[in-house]
Amino acid sequence: MKPFGYVRAASVEEATEAFAAHPGARYLGGGTNLVDLMKLGVERPAVLVDVSRLPLDTVEELPDGSVRVGAAVRNSDLAAHPLVRDRYPALSQALLAGASGQLRNAATTGGNLLQRTRCPYFQDVSKPCNKREPGSGCGARDGVHRDHAVLGHSESCVATHPSDMAVALAALDARVELYGELGARSVPAAAFHRLPGQHPERDTEIRPGELITSVVLPAATAGLPSAYRKARDRASYAFALASVAVVLRVSDGVVAHAGIAFGALAHRPWRAQRAEEALLGGPATAAAFARAVELELAAAEPLRDNGYKVPLARNIAVDVLTRLASAAAT
Amino acid sequence: MGSDIHDGDTGGERPAPPTGHRSGFEEHRPDTTEHRSATTLRVNGKPHTLVVDHRRALLDVLREDLGLTGAKKGCDHGQCGACTVLLDGRRVNSCLQLAVALDGCEVTTVEGLAGDGEELHPLQRAFLDRDAFQCGYCTPGQICSALGALDEAAAGHPSHVTVPATPSGRPVPLDADEIRERLSGNLCRCGAYPRIVEAVEDVVR
Ligand SMILES: Cc1cc2nc3c(=O)[nH]c(=O)nc-3n(C[C@H](O)[C@H](O)[C@H](O)COP(=O)(O)OP(=O)(O)OC[C@H]3O[C@@H](n4cnc5c(N)ncnc54)[C@H](O)[C@@H]3O)c2cc1C
Ligand code: SF4
Ligand code: FES
Ligand code: FES
Numbered sequence: 073m074k075p076f077g078y079v080r081a082a083s084v085e086e087a088t089e090a091f092a093a094h095p096g097a098r099y100l101g102g103g104t105n106l107v108d109l110m111k112l113g114v115e116r117p118a119v120l121v122d123v124s125r126l127p128l129d130t131v132e133e134l135p136d137g138s139v140r141v142g143a144a145v146r147n148s149d150l151a152a153h154p155l156v157r158d159r160y161p162a163l164s165q166a167l168l169a170g171a172s173g174q175l176r177n178a179a180t181t182g183g184n185l186l187q188r189t190r191c192p193y194f195q196d197v198s199k200p201c202n203k204r205e206p207g208s209g210c211g212a213r214d215g216v217h218r219d220h221a222v223l224g225h226s227e228s229c230v231a232t233h234p235s236d237m238a239v240a241l242a243a244l245d246a247r248v249e250l251y252g253e254l255g256a257r258s259v260p261a262a263a264f265h266r267l268p269g270q271h272p273e274r275d276t277e278i279r280p281g282e283l284i285t286s287v288v289l290p291a292a293t294a295g296l297p298s299a300y301r302k303a304r305d306r307a308s309y310a311f312a313l314a315s316v317a318v319v320l321r322v323s324d325g326v327v328a329h330a331g332i333a334f335g336a337l338a339h340r341p342w343r344a345q346r347a348e349e350a351l352l353g354g355p356a357t358a359a360a361f362a363r364a365v366e367l368e369l370a371a372a373e374p375l376r377d378n379g380y381k382v383p384l385a386r387n388i389a390v391d392v393l394t395r396l397a398s399a400a401a402t
Numbered sequence: 403m404g405s406d407i408h409d410g411d412t413g414g415e416r417p418a419p420p421t422g423h424r425s426g427f428e429e430h431r432p433d434t435t436e437h438r439s440a441t442t443l444r445v446n447g448k449p450h451t452l453v454v455d456h457r458r459a460l461l462d463v464l465r466e467d468l469g470l471t472g473a474k475k476g477c478d479h480g481q482c483g484a485c486t487v488l489l490d491g492r493r494v495n496s497c498l499q500l501a502v503a504l505d506g507c508e509v510t511t512v513e514g515l516a517g518d519g520e521e522l523h524p525l526q527r528a529f530l531d532r533d534a535f536q537c538g539y540c541t542p543g544q545i546c547s548a549l550g551a552l553d554e555a556a557a558g559h560p561s562h563v564t565v566p567a568t569p570s571g572r573p574v575p576l577d578a579d580e581i582r583e584r585l586s587g588n589l590c591r592c593g594a595y596p597r598i599v600e601a602v603e604d605v606v607r
Contacts, residue, residue: 073457077434078502094434100503107459107498108479119434120456122503148492152559154570161566168562172587173551175480177492178499299566308562308586 073110077119084251084285087123091281092253094119099283101183102146104175109188113197114204124180128285131155137291140249143182143284147237148173150181160289162298162317166240169302172309182284185238185248185264186276189231189339190311192216202228203272210272213375219313222372222381223338229272230375232336233265234311239335240300242343243317244293252282261287262333265340272339296321296329297396301388312336314385320396322356332365332393334385337372344368344389356400361393362386441505445470446514454501461485461496464511472512472542476589483588486543486550487511493550495587512542515549525549528601536592544588548602551584552576576606 077094081087091097096118100106103124109115128142131153139155150156151167171179193199193211200209212220213230220230241248241261249258265276278284298319304310315335321328330351332344347368354360365386372382442451443460445468452467461478464470464487476484478497485497488510496509515523525545528534535541555561555574563583564574574580581602582595590598 075437076456077436078439078456078500079434080503080505090434100500102498103500103503104480104495104498107500110457111478120500120503124503148554148559152554152557152570157560157566157570164560165562165566168560168564172483173554173561173584174483174486174493174495174547174587175498177489177550178494308583 073113074116074118076117078122079119080122081126084126084128084283087121087126088252088281088283090119090121091283094121097121097281099123099182101144101180102178103183104171104179105183105187109195112195114188114195123182123283128182134288137294139289139294141181141287141289143180143286145181146177147171147179147181147184148176151176156289159294160240160244160298162243162300162319163237163240163289165300166236166302166315166317169300169312169315170236181237181287184235185241185284185287186278187235188275190234191220191231194231203231203268203275206271206273216377217375218377219311219336220375220378221338222374222378222385223334223342223369224267225339225373225375226268226270226272228270229268229339231268231272231339233275233338233340234336235341236300236302236312236315236335238265239315239333239341240298240317241287241289242341243319243331243333244298245290245319245331247288247290248284249286249288250278250282251285252279254279256285258288262341262343268339275339293319293329293331297400298331299392299396301392302335303384303388314381314388316385316389316392317341318389318392318396320356320393320400322397322400325356327351327354327356327360332368332389334389337381337385346371347389356397358390358394361390361397365389365393439502439505441501443501443504444508446510452501456500456502458501459497460487460489460499460501460504460509463501464496464509470511470513473546474539474542476539476543481589482540482543483547484540484543486546486588488546488550491550491553493547510546512545515545523549524605525601528604529598532597532601532604534597534601535590535594540588540590540592540594544585544590544598547585547588548581548598548605551581552602552605555580555584576602578603581606 098117100120100122128144246261302315319331330348334342347364350364474484476482
């Protein structure tokens with residue numbers, strides 16, 4: 073590992089200023105992804121700006137009924153928070169389906185959103201990877217890609233985004249709040265991560281030096297029935313092969329709200345807009361759910377070895393939709 | 403330990419000083435041009451101020467600088483749990499924690515569980531009574547992790563297998579399924595899992 077400088081920021085302004093003042097700087101959250109990648113030689117920061125102790129460590133209800141989660145809140149605390157468990161169960165479930173108890177105690181909200189792909193070529197500096205080294209090629213496209221994308225991939229990159237939390241945030245219509253040299257702004261969680269296109273080196277819409285300050289969970293989805301389901305190679309402590317977060321409101325047997333996002337299928341949480349549109353105003357039946365999900369997944373373009381993801385994603389999505397609908401009906 | 407300095411400077415809460423005059427003493431404060439900083443850790447109740455290379459993980463400080471070899475290095479990448487310790491009372495993978503970022507923190511390792519006397523911690527006792535290991539390499543991590551998991555459940559933290567309808571904010575009862583799920587971050591290559599679950603169940607009861 074390359075030697076690096078270290079500074080612990082005491083305020084948001086101090087953090088962004090320290091970042092701007094030091095070429096090659098990286099923010100440090102819980103370190104569970106960054107330190108790992110530094111050990112692998114994938115990340116080689118000149119300076120770490122520690123943002124893990126910033127006063128962004130609270131979960132608070134805002135006057136309009138939304139809930140603001142500070143970027144330094146740890147994944148375990150967020151999953152256990154009564155406001156989250158009671159109003160946004162899909163978020164709590166997604167967090168608890170990710171990583172391990174030890175990792176969730178360290179991992180932060182900001183760091184979770186910005187964790188990098190688990191593509192093995194990305195993590196191995198001796199292999200070609202356009203995301204790590206633009207122009208070097210993509211080892212996975214014709215190599216080992218069982219875990220890779222079936223939707224929205226490009227010639228340049230077929231990686232998936234590994235976060236469970238981000239999938240729930242996308243389905244819940246959360247927003248990501250950012251602060252940078254140009255001031256504060258916010259981006260919908262569903263549009264925060266990018267598709268790879270020609271620039272797989274850019275995972276998200278974040279600008280260089282911008283800090284994630286918080287995530288806002290909207291009042292509109294508070295208290296709606298929601299759930300997260302994750303399919304993986306073993307029952308615990310494994311990344312998703314396919315996952316789905318669903319937020320559903322049914323009234324008089326008719327779908328009044330549907331927020332559906334898939335995980336592990338694409339370079340970003342995949343908000344299933346086509347399926348949502350097909351469902352809105354229609355009957356909340358298993359047959360309607362299956363038709364809508366199939367419509368969405370018709371766009372899938374599996375690689376040589378990951379075609380299994382399409383029926384897997386279909387089945388878990390239809391199952392979660394059906395369960396939420398029947399729970400809402402009783 | 404040779405690399406200890408007991409100068410009482412906890413340094414870290416302050417931002418990096420602006421350029422200009424710096425005394426030799428301040429040299430060891432977190433600073434973006436330095437690659438080493440003074441860090442104070444309280445380990446098993448005892449304060450240590452060390453000058454650490456920023457690259458140094460807590461696990462390596464514990465094992466190499468402080469001679470506490472209870473926490474083990476399995477994977478060094480957060481995947482096996484052998485390095486689990488309690489940081490400010492919460493279980494973490496010490497291989498992924500940079501020591502410089504932990505200034506002022508309290509660390510408890512397996513060596514610190516028994517307290518001052520010879521009496522073992524009930525979890526240590528239960529692991530012995532149940533023969534919950536074979537080679538023992540994963541055991542310190544399993545025990546620290548179990549201790550953290552018990553506290554999390556008592557504080558009302560749910561797990562992946564907790565029924566979502568369980569009321570929030572109240573202690574979560576632990577059955578074998580809960581224990582298995584909550585300890586899934588600790589791998590045991592000898593496959594002592596059934597006995598590990600039994601040992602933890604003994605302490606829950
Ligand atoms: C063995 C293992 C298994 C795992 N399994 C899962 C899993 O099943 N599901 C899952 O979702 N995740 C999983 N993870 C990943 C884990 O969730 C992430 O490592 C963690 O969420 C990252 O958070 P952190 O605070 O530690 O980030 P860090 O490692 O500190 O940072 C990650 C990135 O975010 C940047 N950053 C951090 N905070 C901010 C901020 N406030 N503003 C701007 N940039 C910031 C950093 O510069 C860095 O680029 C696993 C990890 C490991 C090691
Ligand atoms: S899929 Fe993306 S991350 Fe993986 S090797 Fe190809 S370019 Fe790199
Ligand atoms: S050595 Fe830290 S998790 Fe394996
Ligand atoms: S007892 Fe040998 S690894 Fe667990």
